[in-house]
Amino acid sequence: MAITNKIITISREYGSGGRGIGKRVAKQLNIKCYDEEIISEVARCSGLSAQYIREHSEDKHGGIFNVNHGFGANSLTDDIWLVQREIIIDIAKRESCVIVGRCADYILQSCENMISVFIHAPLEDRIRRISEEYKVPDKDPKKLLLEKDKRRRAYYKNYTDLQWGDASNYTMCLNSCTLGMDRCVQLIVDAYNLI
Amino acid sequence: MAITNKIITISREYGSGGRGIGKRVAKQLNIKCYDEEIISEVARCSGLSAQYIREHSEDKHGGIFNVNHGFGANSLTDDIWLVQREIIIDIAKRESCVIVGRCADYILQSCENMISVFIHAPLEDRIRRISEEYKVPDKDPKKLLLEKDKRRRAYYKNYTDLQWGDASNYTMCLNSCTLGMDRCVQLIVDAYNLI
Numbered sequence: 001m002a003i004t005n006k007i008i009t010i011s012r013e014y015g016s017g018g019r020g021i022g023k024r025v026a027k028q029l030n031i032k033c034y035d036e037e038i039i040s041e042v043a044r045c046s047g048l049s050a051q052y053i054r055e056h057s058e059d060k061h062g063g064i065f066n067v068n069h070g071f072g073a074n075s076l077t078d079d080i081w082l083v084q085r086e087i088i089i090d091i092a093k094r095e096s097c098v099i100v101g102r103c104a105d106y107i108l109q110s111c112e113n114m115i116s117v118f119i120h121a122p123l124e125d126r127i128r129r130i131s132e133e134y135k136v137p138d139k140d141p142k143k144l145l146l147e148k149d150k151r152r153r154a155y156y157k158n159y160t161d162l163q164w165g166d167a168s169n170y171t172m173c174l175n176s177c178t179l180g181m182d183r184c185v186q187l188i189v190d191a192y193n194l195i
Numbered sequence: 196m197a198i199t200n201k202i203i204t205i206s207r208e209y210g211s212g213g214r215g216i217g218k219r220v221a222k223q224l225n226i227k228c229y230d231e232e233i234i235s236e237v238a239r240c241s242g243l244s245a246q247y248i249r250e251h252s253e254d255k256h257g258g259i260f261n262v263n264h265g266f267g268a269n270s271l272t273d274d275i276w277l278v279q280r281e282i283i284i285d286i287a288k289r290e291s292c293v294i295v296g297r298c299a300d301y302i303l304q305s306c307e308n309m310i311s312v313f314i315h316a317p318l319e320d321r322i323r324r325i326s327e328e329y330k331v332p333d334k335d336p337k338k339l340l341l342e343k344d345k346r347r348r349a350y351y352k353n354y355t356d357l358q359w360g361d362a363s364n365y366t367m368c369l370n371s372c373t374l375g376m377d378r379c380v381q382l383i384v385d386a387y388n389l390i
């Protein structure tokens with residue numbers, strides 16, 4: 001079945017404010033934003049705990065997943081990916097919405113009315129945001145940030161064979177520092193209304 | 196002197212329609228679009244012919260420049276780069292405008308009110324555009340297109356040490372195929388009006 005709902009996917013560098021932008025876009029458009037809800041749904045379908053799923057997702061800091069050696073050795077991580085993929089497709093079939101992270105841009109690439117967005121910002125701006133806004137209690141926010149980026153990049157590469165943050169993979173890439181959060185929200189809303 | 200004019204730079208994959216988008220954005224905003232004019236200006240300042248400058252720019256198809264071995268061996272190419280750089284800075288100091296190509300995004304990165312845009316599109320769409328719209332008389336448009344991309348990528352890498360088309364280098368990256376030309380123009384105009 002072709003997916004004709006209007007879908008916005010948000011990929012984001014850690015600390016770029018991408019998740020917040022996704023939520024605000026959804027609120028403004030009066031559609032749902034799927035983020036943590038996907039983890040709950042994977043937990044429900046797979047019987048695994050939400051905590052375990054988080055530990056095998058794109059965002060876990062540290063954990064048993066070794067970025068350098070790929071996901072291949074851990075078939076459960078692949079199983080989680082497959083369940084997650086089905087859930088994302090089901091959501092997109094059901095309703096117009098915003099989906100944050102989880103390679104949704106790749107999974108839904110054949111959707112007719114999909115806008116895939118990548119939100120990024122310079123390192124210094126992201127360090128400031130995770131310290132001041134996210135209140136991440138970390139002694140070395142720069143290190144944490146680079147590790148998160150590395151993990152997301154490896155996760156994306158592993159499951160899509162594409163380069164995370166390469167402009168050609170996305171409909172729009174926006175620098176949330178130069179443009180500011182309000183402008184990013186507005187530009188994505190404008191793009192949504194144009195498709 | 197800090198540059199406070201509002202500048203839009205357009206980098207673009209060959210065949211993505213980026214140049215046309217830049218011209219339309221400028222027209223809509225009632226500002227100038229600098230593209231070929233920069234070559235004429237470099238010619239005037241350097242005493243070199245416009246043709247020679249084109250042959251040593253980002254866009255020459257074939258020519259004496261060897262992509263694989265960098266620009267280092269040809270000091271005249273570097274001289275052209277330096278003259279071109281000064282001209283781009285002078286234009287930005289003088290007026291709000293659109294500047295197409297020529298690493299202007301990198302040269303003007305410290306401008307307070309600069310939006311750097313990267314326009315891209317899938318290969319098939321670009322092949323169609325260069326054949327149908329640009330009317331490029333080439334037996335193998337795909338080969339021509341990949342060579343042009345390769346040259347622009349090498350030129351950008353050589354003079355900026357950055358990756359051409361990496362989202363983090365630009366304020367906005369837009370897929371002109373998914374969004375369409377009209378929407379790209381509108382989104383850039385919107386972003387300009389927001390800064």
